[in-house]
Amino acid sequence: MIFTKINTAEILCVGTELLIGDIVNTNAAYISSRLAEMGISQYHQSVVGDNPERLTQALKTALERSDLVITSGGLGPTYDDLTKETAAKLMGRNMHTDKESLDAIKTYFEKTGRVMSPNNAKQALVPDGSVVFKNLYGTAPGIGIEDFENNKIIVMLPGPPRELEPMFSSCVMPYLMKFTDSVLVSKNINIFGMGESTVEECLRGLMESSTNPTVAPYVNTGEVRLRVTARAKTHEECEKLCDETIDKICKTEVGKFVYGIDAGSLENALLCVLREKKLTFASAESCTGGLIGKRITDLSGASEVYLGSIISYANEIKENLLGVPHETLKKHGAVSPETAVYMARGVRDRLGVDLAVSTTGIAGPLGGTDEKPVGLVYVAVSSKNGESVTKLNIAPGRSAREYVRYLAASNALSLARKEAEKL
């Protein structure tokens, strides 16, 4: 029997440092997302320590339920690095020194000006008849063991992400693509202003009945993202399948809250409109304290449209730098629609931009009253069309501070995007 297709894969990460929480398992996420791209399904991930019995058992279990097992870690030079030896034993293979790998290790040490210790030669040992993947950023080569009779493949990769990731994309992916016969395309629908459960209620029928494309929701601080994933023979077919489903979704109630397809984030969606329309932008921030500026300048190229901000945490800054009238602050308070409007207008005037937003609110956990509770935020926008202001009542409770601030900034970015669309 000849191996023709990998249907299922699973990831087995090896390392005690993962079990004691010393490092976060980014390898599993990285490999998973690349496997998903290739259309290889994954139903399990496991982590096990550098212990021969448990490692053997974990490998056995993984091989019983999956066609492809990808391991990371345990290829180092020390006595407790056991992945290769354990896999070879399990697959009934002897080990030999791979000359090319040994030369590469020697060269690596020469180049970095360090002395190669004898145990580094252990890293060039590979199971008989295996495929070797070059390591351009370290000393441990990756290894593939094929068992075509039982339709199984083990791929073993080094643990450090800076070695694993380039090895995976440049060697392992091309190697694995030989065993699949379809392609996979994903597109994301970005939604703001509608909660996850409401989105799901609107789309339940569609989501439950969709098998190709599949529709999966992801939630992230006030936003919902729907990932639409299609599988077909060609990239074009996948695109078509995705676009049809996206069209259907956008025609439902959910459509009103869609701010982009693969838009990345609210700040990125705003930046795109600003650049397209050559509009300059600024913010006046009270409760968000710089978060709007931070989020827009997270993006490379923000300087084309974003001139700056005034963070007016104290009332005297609202008066002196933004021109909020003293009487307004006295009569309505800093957290009021009137102050928000003056702030937006003030920063737009003083920085001479096309579009400006402002935030003022009670971020908490202290400072709330019955009249003005924690989570009350006013967000205003100012453009040549004048000003408008939105009142928000954001999440409750003890130390939702981060959440209140993030959502206030998100609402400001969303409001700015909608206004920019009209300019």
Added chain:
Amino acid sequence: MIFTKINTAEILCVGTELLIGDIVNTNAAYISSRLAEMGISQYHQSVVGDNPERLTQALKTALERSDLVITSGGLGPTYDDLTKETAAKLMGRNMHTDKESLDAIKTYFEKTGRVMSPNNAKQALVPDGSVVFKNLYGTAPGIGIEDFENNKIIVMLPGPPRELEPMFSSCVMPYLMKFTDSVLVSKNINIFGMGESTVEECLRGLMESSTNPTVAPYVNTGEVRLRVTARAKTHEECEKLCDETIDKICKTEVGKFVYGIDAGSLENALLCVLREKKLTFASAESCTGGLIGKRITDLSGASEVYLGSIISYANEIKENLLGVPHETLKKHGAVSPETAVYMARGVRDRLGVDLAVSTTGIAGPLGGTDEKPVGLVYVAVSSKNGESVTKLNIAPGRSAREYVRYLAASNALSLARKEAEKL
């Protein structure tokens, strides 16, 4: 048989989003490190999707080999959230509505001014006879199912880290400590300005020989935190053991870079000094684009000392709002020690504060030159003692821009704290 002691635990994370690599499994790392602190060993971690058969099988396997199984995820309101139902079935429990949880969910929706959809009530369903852990940051309560006859406990936690982490530290840890016969105290030594490998080299002997307290390093974007954890019969004994080790560490070379014990963060350490000395603070930000303001206002109570900032992303804002002379910008450029000093002085004057910092640099990935490469940042501080400026060459990591900006802000906060100490 009465349950007396948890010897082994394992973590089972539930969620298709982990299997397709959409999110990184930070929950496993977080829970693992807390279990390690409590002296509970862990030999396995697994991830499984939202599939009833595989979830049942994974739970069974975990319960066979470990005394305590902690799950994360799958407690949401939607039809594919199955963890609770699966565990209840496996443990032979019926479900009932927990009135307190239902009230909490209703209150959560009322406070946020949103309408509770009917499927949210599903989140208040708990297995009969279970322990309920309150969720202060979301709607899904945590749940503990005890099976004292078979010496097994299942603890189920919500997936979002911002809900899971506080629930674990404030509810689950005290709950689990009942099954051990000692108490545990941890203290953190906060270090900035010395790299992890240097810290480890300085302390290797001490770290390797320490079993009680244990000393474990954690690294987080330019900072090192040493967690010192002691176990003893009483809280006082633990405190004493921790303090002795902390004293030893502070007397080494590392001591010079310690900015606090349980200081939380650089911004918190700064805020404490500012409040103690009743000093007002402001920032002028170019490359950090609001990040300093954001970080200081992340903290409740910042308004006592922090008046505001001017984010001068564009040169005209540096001139008009901060008074950086046109000639300085022309002769030395925006990224220069001269501009940094003018910015710090300018914002201190205009906002009338005791202490101000500024940042100007090349955040990248574009905009670097041979003379002024990506990662070149000037950070200045201004007080009644005058101005001083520090040049940074931040080696770009993998997501360079974010790293450069974060480290630039960290250096500004650190510089401000040192200056505040002198005022």
